[in-house]
Amino acid sequence: MLAVVGTVPDTKFPLVIGRVSLRGETVSIDGMGAPVNRGTPALLAAAVKVSEVLGQPPVGYLVGDIGLGEGSRRLYALLSENSFNGDTGAIAFHYLQPDVDWHNRVLFAIQEMGHRPVLIADAGFMYAAKMSGMAPEYDLFTPDVGELAFLADEEAPHPFYTRGFILHEEMKAPELIRRAYQHENAAACLLVKGQPDYIADREGIHATVDMPVEEAMEAIGGTGDTVTGMVAALIGAGIEVKEAAVLAARANRLAGHLARPTPATQVMDIIEQIPVALEQVLKEQSSVSGHRHA
Amino acid sequence: MSLLSFFKGKGSKDSPKVETQDRGILVFEHTSEVIRAETVLKGAGWKIRVMGPPPEIRTGCDLVIEFPLIEELNILRTLEAAGAKPLQVVPVNSPLLQPVDIFQIKDYGRYLMVRAANMKLTVDKETLTVVNVSGGGCPDVPYLAQEMVGKSLSEAPAPETIGHTLCGYALQLAYEEMRRQC
Numbered sequence: 001m002l003a004v005v006g007t008v009p010d011t012k013f014p015l016v017i018g019r020v021s022l023r024g025e026t027v028s029i030d031g032m033g034a035p036v037n038r039g040t041p042a043l044l045a046a047a048v049k050v051s052e053v054l055g056q057p058p059v060g061y062l063v064g065d066i067g068l069g070e071g072s073r074r075l076y077a078l079l080s081e082n083s084f085n086g087d088t089g090a091i092a093f094h095y096l097q098p099d100v101d102w103h104n105r106v107l108f109a110i111q112e113m114g115h116r117p118v119l120i121a122d123a124g125f126m127y128a129a130k131m132s133g134m135a136p137e138y139d140l141f142t143p144d145v146g147e148l149a150f151l152a153d154e155e156a157p158h159p160f161y162t163r164g165f166i167l168h169e170e171m172k173a174p175e176l177i178r179r180a181y182q183h184e185n186a187a188a189c190l191l192v193k194g195q196p197d198y199i200a201d202r203e204g205i206h207a208t209v210d211m212p213v214e215e216a217m218e219a220i221g222g223t224g225d226t227v228t229g230m231v232a233a234l235i236g237a238g239i240e241v242k243e244a245a246v247l248a249a250r251a252n253r254l255a256g257h258l259a260r261p262t263p264a265t266q267v268m269d270i271i272e273q274i275p276v277a278l279e280q281v282l283k284e285q286s287s288v289s290g291h292r293h294a
Numbered sequence: 295m296s297l298l299s300f301f302k303g304k305g306s307k308d309s310p311k312v313e314t315q316d317r318g319i320l321v322f323e324h325t326s327e328v329i330r331a332e333t334v335l336k337g338a339g340w341k342i343r344v345m346g347p348p349p350e351i352r353t354g355c356d357l358v359i360e361f362p363l364i365e366e367l368n369i370l371r372t373l374e375a376a377g378a379k380p381l382q383v384v385p386v387n388s389p390l391l392q393p394v395d396i397f398q399i400k401d402y403g404r405y406l407m408v409r410a411a412n413m414k415l416t417v418d419k420e421t422l423t424v425v426n427v428s429g430g431g432c433p434d435v436p437y438l439a440q441e442m443v444g445k446s447l448s449e450a451p452a453p454e455t456i457g458h459t460l461c462g463y464a465l466q467l468a469y470e471e472m473r474r475q476c
Contacts, residue, residue, distance in 0.1 A: 009437035037443075038428070039436030067434025067458030069365065095433050097459070098364050100316045123431030131315040146412040146429060155388040157315055157363055159412035159431075160460040167396050167411075218400070219407045219416040221428035221439050263405035263416045264425035 001087050002047060002058040002236025003117075004229075005079065005125070006040025006094035007071055013064030015074055017083070020060045022048045025268050029060045038222030040094045042267050043122075046229030047092075047236075049274035053282070055237030058092075059085070069097035072124075076102035082109040090118040092232035093125035094225070098158070103128035107137060118235050121187065122228045130185050131157055138187035140241050142228045145173060145194040152176040154183040173198055174205055189241045191231060193224045197249040199242055206242050209249040212257040220256075222267030227252045230274065247285065251278040314386045318363030320373075321347065321354035321382040328357045331378040335361065338372055350389040354381050364432060367466070368458035394464065397471045406475060410468040413461060417472055422447045432459035447473060 004020070018030035026033040027041045027048070036045040040062065047058045061079070065071030076099065084091065091110070103125065110117065121129045122142045129135050130151055143151055146167075150159040152175075153166045166176070173192055177200045180186040189206075192198040195218070196210030217223050231248035235241055252270075254277035259269045322328045328344060335342045340361060347358045361369055363385055373379050385391050398409040405425060407416040413435070416426040423446050427439035434457045442450040453466040 007433040007436075009433065009440055037436065038439055039433075041436075065433040066437040067432055067462060068368070069362075069433075069458075072433060095431060095436065097433055098316060098431070099362075124433065125431075127431055128316070133315075144412070144429060146409065147431070150412065155391060157318075157385045157387065157391075158460045160393055160464050161385055161388070161391045162394060162411060163391065164394070164396055167394065216402065216405075219402070219405065219414060219426050219428060221426050221443070223428070263402050263407065264418065 001056060001085070001089055002232055003061060003084055003088045003091045004040065004044055004047060004058045004094065004232065005061040005075065005091065005096065006043065007065040007096060008034040008041060008062055009039065009066050010034070010064045011066055011071070013062065015063040015071070015078065017061050018059065020044050020048055020058050029062060034062070036268050036271065038225060038267055040225070042222035042225040042271070043092070043094055043229035043232070045268070045271045046226040046274055047233035049271055050230050050233035050278060052275045053278045055233055058233065058236065065097060067097070069099070072097035072099070073102060076106055080105035080109050082112060084110070084113065084117070086114060088117050089238070090120060090232060090236040092120040092122070092228065094228070095123045096125045098124045098128040098131065100128055100132045103132050104134070107134060118241065120228070120232050120235065127158060133184070135185050135187055140189045140191060140231065140235070140245065141187040142191045142193060142224070142231065144224050145192065148173060148176045148180065148192050151185045152179040154185060177205070189245060191227065191245040191249065193227050199245045199249065201242070207246045209246060209253065212253055214253070214256045214261055216261045216263045216265065217256045219263035220261060220265050220267060220270070223252065223256065223270060226255070226267060226271060226274070230278070247281055251281045254281060316363055317360050317386040318366060319347070319351070319384050319386055319389065320359040320361060320380040321351055321384070322380050323354055325355045325357055327378055328355065328359060330376070331359055331373055331380070334373060334376045334378055335359070335369065340365070340369065348389050351384070360386060364459050366460055367454060367463040371454070394467070397468070399475065406472070408468045408472045408475065410471065411464040413464040413468050415465060415468040415472050417447060417476060419476065422476055424450050427465065430461035430465065432461035434458045434462045435465070438462060438465055447476060
């Protein structure tokens with residue numbers, strides 16, 4: 001089972017835990033609704049769409065926070081008391097106020113669980129994981145190219161302070177990946193969202209996904225969140241991390257292509273295409289595996 | 295012994311070790327300004343502390359204020375409103391680091407995208423409407439997108455007025471660059 005931890009941009013949204021469903025353009029959890037624009041609701045919507053093809057809908061741990069950090073700290077406090085169910089196979093941490101002390105408390109609580117879930121971090125929680133020096137404790141980070149530069153900069157406490165000579169390395173993602181591992185600032189696996197997408201580990205680039213190309217995707221808020229939602233859901237369904245990362249990168253590109261996007265497209269149009277895209281990618285994968293085994 | 299076990303040995307969750315990676319320093323010209331800023335920030339509920347400056351800091355007085363770096367934008371806005379704006383703001387662990395000053399600009403024809411650090415802002419060049427905000431990882435990013443998308447550049451709130459974090463600050467830089475471009 002997949003657990004997703006994140007925030008909703010509404011200070012009135014209470015701390016809720018529950019199975020997530022999708023109703024139109026709203027994610028529904030424990031009687032509350034959050035519109036799917038971007039951020040954690042977009043991640044959750046993508047994970048729910050994956051569950052239409054395989055696996056189960058995710059369990060969400062959500063709270064309202066608009067950047068003041070109060071909601072995030074309430075959620076951190078709950079999770080530091082070990083609030084995850086015993087059947088949680090994967091946990092995806094997302095838009096949370098980066099806070100090293102609280103990050104460490106939550107990680108300690110997870111370490112005390114009877115079994116260790118697969119740990120995925122993106123967005124603010126990934127920033128905190130890097131700042132804490134505990135990035136190698138994670139199984140998967142899902143940065144975009146700008147965030148990869150931050151992971152590669154051993155000095156930067158936030159992407160806002162990434163040094164210029166590293167930002168200029170944008171076209172050399174493999175070098176940034178190598179540097180992130182060199183300074184122990186990467187998870188066991190990286191899914192770097194960009195053109196192309198890279199799936200990498202300490203040994204180097206494992207896979208590159210570059211088709212189909214829809215240049216407008218970079219401008220659309222939430223398209224990175226949908227990749228993270230898909231890979232997390234696939235891992236929650238029992239697929240190995242690197243294989244799930246390749247599938248998610250391919251399915252996200254295909255879903256984007258099917259939506260015929262412009263830079264003004266909103267992410268829900270892409271999320272609607274996920275089941276068709278994922279089924280096609282899984283079918284192609286099955287066909288390739290069949291040929292290999294024939 | 296795993297890295298985590300090592301850290302656990304150093305400090306349990308009951309007594310977590312002091313972290314400085316996510317802390318910043320506010321530098322002021324005079325000690326009286328430090329005292330005033332301390333009063334303002336503590337009164338607003340922030341966890342801050344007054345300390346001596348690190349050797350890399352060569353400006354300002356003999357006291358600085360340590361604060362949660364992620365919340366820089368909100369704290370600067372609070373201090374400015376109270377007339378206690380600092381001379382300089384730097385990360386504790388690397389006081390010589392500067393905010394990003396490199397912008398990536400992508401022209402999609404009708405649309406223009408500006409990226410500053412991890413934040414991207416996209417505008418329809420014909421109508422000057424904000425059509426998308428993407429990137430970032432702090433919880434004010436979805437909030438900023440919610441408040442800005444669909445509004446014209448002149449009507450949309452500037453990120454510095456409603457954002458709270460360093461992601462909001464990065465979006466402000468992208469917003470300023472976009473206004474220069476359009």
